[in-house]
Amino acid sequence: MKIMEIIQQKMERVLDLALKKAQSAEVYYNQFEEVPIIFEADKLKSINTKYTEGVGLRVIKEGKIGFSSSTDLSSPSSLIENALSSAKFGQEAKFKFPAHTEGEEVKIFDKKIEDLKFKDLIEKGGEVISLIKEAEPKLRCNLEIEKTKVRVKILNSAGLKAEYKKSLFSLYVVAILVQKEGLLEVIEGESSSLASIDSKRIINNILKKVRRAKRVTSISTQRLPVIFTPKAVTSLMLPLQRGINGKLVQKGSSPLSGRLGEEIFDKSVNVFDDGKADFAVNTSPFDDEGLPCQKTPLIVKGVLTNFIYDLQTAGMMKTKSTANGARTFSSLPSPSTSSLIIEGGEASFKEMIEDIDEGIIVDQVMGSSQSNLLAGEFSLNVDLGFKIERGEVTGRVKDVMVSGNIFQAFKNVILGRNAEWVWGRLKTPHFYFKELSISGKR
Numbered sequence: 226m227k228i229m230e231i232i233q234q235k236m237e238r239v240l241d242l243a244l245k246k247a248q249s250a251e252v253y254y255n256q257f258e259e260v261p262i263i264f265e266a267d268k269l270k271s272i273n274t275k276y277t278e279g280v281g282l283r284v285i286k287e288g289k290i291g292f293s294s295s296t297d298l299s300s301p302s303s304l305i306e307n308a309l310s311s312a313k314f315g316q317e318a319k320f321k322f323p324a325h326t327e328g329e330e331v332k333i334f335d336k337k338i339e340d341l342k343f344k345d346l347i348e349k350g351g352e353v354i355s356l357i358k359e360a361e362p363k364l365r366c367n368l369e370i371e372k373t374k375v376r377v378k379i380l381n382s383a384g385l386k387a388e389y390k391k392s393l394f395s396l397y398v399v400a401i402l403v404q405k406e407g408l409l410e411v412i413e414g415e416s417s418s419l420a421s422i423d424s425k426r427i428i429n430n431i432l433k434k435v436r437r438a439k440r441v442t443s444i445s446t447q448r449l450p451v452i453f454t455p456k457a458v459t460s461l462m463l464p465l466q467r468g469i470n471g472k473l474v475q476k477g478s479s480p481l482s483g484r485l486g487e488e489i490f491d492k493s494v495n496v497f498d499d500g501k502a503d504f505a506v507n508t509s510p511f512d513d514e515g516l517p518c519q520k521t522p523l524i525v526k527g528v529l530t531n532f533i534y535d536l537q538t539a540g541m542m543k544t545k546s547t548a549n550g551a552r553t554f555s556s557l558p559s560p561s562t563s564s565l566i567i568e569g570g571e572a573s574f575k576e577m578i579e580d581i582d583e584g585i586i587v588d589q590v591m592g593s594s595q596s597n598l599l600a601g602e603f604s605l606n607v608d609l610g611f612k613i614e615r616g617e618v619t620g621r622v623k624d625v626m627v628s629g630n631i632f633q634a635f636k637n638v639i640l641g642r643n644a645e646w647v648w649g650r651l652k653t654p655h656f657y658f659k660e661l662s663i664s665g666k667r
Contacts, residue, residue, distance in 0.1 A: 229376070235298040236380050239282060243305050244382055247284035247291070247312070251322050251381040253513065254280045255554040257373065262346045264368040267354055272343055279554035282308045285322075290315040290537070294555040319540025322381040328510040328517030332503040337420035338372050338392035346370050349396075353424050357400060360432050367399040377509070385515045393506060395649070396422050400431045406441045406623065411609060412456075412589060416649035418504040434588065434609065440620035442612045444665040450584035451627055451663070452577050452613075453656040455645040457587040462565060462651060464601040464631050465496070469523055471534035471549075471560045475541050480600055480632070481529060488527045490635040493570050496524040498533055500548060500563040506649035507563040514550035514558050521547045527636075533560045567653040570640025577639065577657045579616040585663065586611040586618065587627055604628040626664040634658050 236252045243250040256278040263271045281294040282304050291312025295304045350370045357366055373393040380386055397414030411434045413427045453461060464480075473479040481489070500518030502508050511517050514536050522530045534542065535550030535558045551561035578586075589609035607625040611618050641654030 229378075232298065232378065235301070236280065236378065239280070239298070239301045239304065240380050240382065242301060243282060243284055243308065246305075246309055247286040249285045249322055249382040250308075251283045251379065251385075251514075252280060253283070253552065253554055254278070254376075254378040256376040258375075259371060259373045260343070260346065261369055261371040262343070262350055264350050264354060264366065266365050266367070267358065269347060269351070272347070280304070281552070281554040281556070283557065284308045284312055285318045286312040288317055289313070290318050290557070292557050316537070318537070320536035320546075322383040323385055323515050323536070324383045325385045325387070325515075326517055328387075329501060331501050331508050331510050331518070333389065333391040333418045333508050333510075335392050335394070335419050335504075338394045338418075339374060341372050341394075341420065346372065349424070353396070353398060353428060356428050357398070357431060360428075361400075361402075361435055363402060364435065365401045365403075367401070369395070369397045371395050377513070379511075379513075379515045381515065387511050387515045389510050391509065392418050392420075393649075394418070394420050394422060396424060396427065398427060398431060400435060402435060402438075404439070404441070409435070409438050409609075409621070410589075411435055411438070414648065415646070416506050417646070418506070418508070437611055437618055438609065438621035441623060442620035444583075444585060444612055444622050444625060444663060446664045448660045449663050450581045450613075451658045451661045452574075452581075452584070452586045453658070454586065454588045455647050455651075455653045455655060457590060458567075458653045458656055459647055459651055460590045460605055461603065461631055461656070462653075464603065465523075466562055466565070468601065469498075469529075469532050469562075471532045471538040471542060471547075474532050475538055479532075481532075484529050485532075487529055489529050489632055490524055490527040491638050492527045493640055494524055494527050494635060494638065495522075495568040497522055497566040497568075498547070498549065498562050498564070499566050502564040502566065502652070504649075505564040505646070505652075509563075512546075512548040512550045512558075512563075513552040514546070514548075516546055516548040516550065518548050518563065521549075533562060535560045565651045565653070567640070567644060567651075569642050569644045569654040571642060572639050572657065573642050574655050577641065577655060578613055578618065580657075581613045582615055584613045585622055585625065585627075586613065601630045601632040602628075603631065622665065624666050627661055628664070629658070629661045634661060 293307035395416035550558035591606040
């Protein structure tokens with residue numbers, strides 16, 4: 226008998242036993258197999274295989290939610306008893322487990338990833354480093370290349386039987402250059418469910434940015450135009466992700482509570498949460514509660530259109546889940562974005578630069594925002610940024626901070642023409658803000 230068939234039988238047994246004492250129940254199984262290959266300072270450092278699996282049991286007993294988890298399916302008695310016991314102190318259930326429905330077929334698996342051997346990963350990583358150093362011998366490279374296999378199975382008392390397997394492949398490079406002005410780090414990478422990562426694009430981006438950054442210039446504290454590259458836009462999305470989270474809306478701690486239907490951004494801004502985007506990292510046929518994934522409009526022509534919900538939060542808010550229930554086997558579901566998609570606008574990156582007399586490009590930020598994310602405020606230390614003078618990039622800026630409020634800044638923004646995937650989780654164009662606060666040293 227195949228391993229997954231044995232796991233299925235064990236899950237069914239847990240469900241049957243739990244239903245002897247609970248009104249309804251759900252068994253969630255999750256398996257991860259990761260193979261990371263790590264290079265440090267141009268040399269192979271480690272080869273690992275990480276394997277984790279476990280099961281979470283959620284029950285509803287006397288109207289309350291109980292939960293427990295285990296990495297051992299062979300002896301389910303303690304798993305069941307712990308879930309039933311926790312229900313005594315659990316939250317009142319505001320949902321019913323979903324029945325089985327057929328979700329759309331999604332593209333999340335590439336057999337080529339599964340077939341990759343250790344030597345293939347090592348050769349690919351070594352090749353990328355060699356090509357970078359051939360062009361810029363003084364660079365030192367750290368690199369991680371990884372393949373991952375994911376399996377998810379969900380059974381519940383409403384008749385749901387759902388499962389999928391997903392492949393992931395990622396390549397991340399940190400190119401380091403020691404300058405007399407300090408350390409320069411350029412980070413590039415990709416992650417998706419496809420084996421065909423564009424390593425040539427990663428290499429070219431690194432080399433282009435390193436060459437631009439060799440000349441260090443300065444900028445004074447003032448309000449100036451700022452361009453955020455797609456990679457840097459990720460740091461701006463944190464306040465929005467929190468703002469549209471249904472759990473924070475339910476608790477009254479979201480700055481967007483009560484603002485559905487209100488124009489909060491420029492009319493050019495359209496943002497979607499897409500759980501079905503081809504080969505994206507967070508794509509799946511159904512969410513971690515078994516609901517078919519969907520594409521949910523969040524911002525349409527600048528207007529706040531939806532929040533994201535899991536089943537329980539949706540029930541508390543008297544609405545429907547958006548199939549954004551996310552979890553591990555050891556946690557209860559909670560709302561989380563899948564892939565954020567921001568539609569492109571009209572301007573090219575080149576046209577943005579040419580439009581600026583004095584300003585900066587932000588490509589990498591250091592750490593996370595230092596301000597009040599829930600209020601939409603951000604204050605970002607620029608790790609890699611470039612100065613623009615009279616429509617041309619003139620060098621790297623150091624010791625610079627950019628600050629503002631996204632709910633104000635996004636009302637005066639120009640979006641780039643082409644949206645790009647960032648780390649397989651966000652697809653966004655460049656953002657051109659006409660004016661933000663810059664703190665720098667002349």
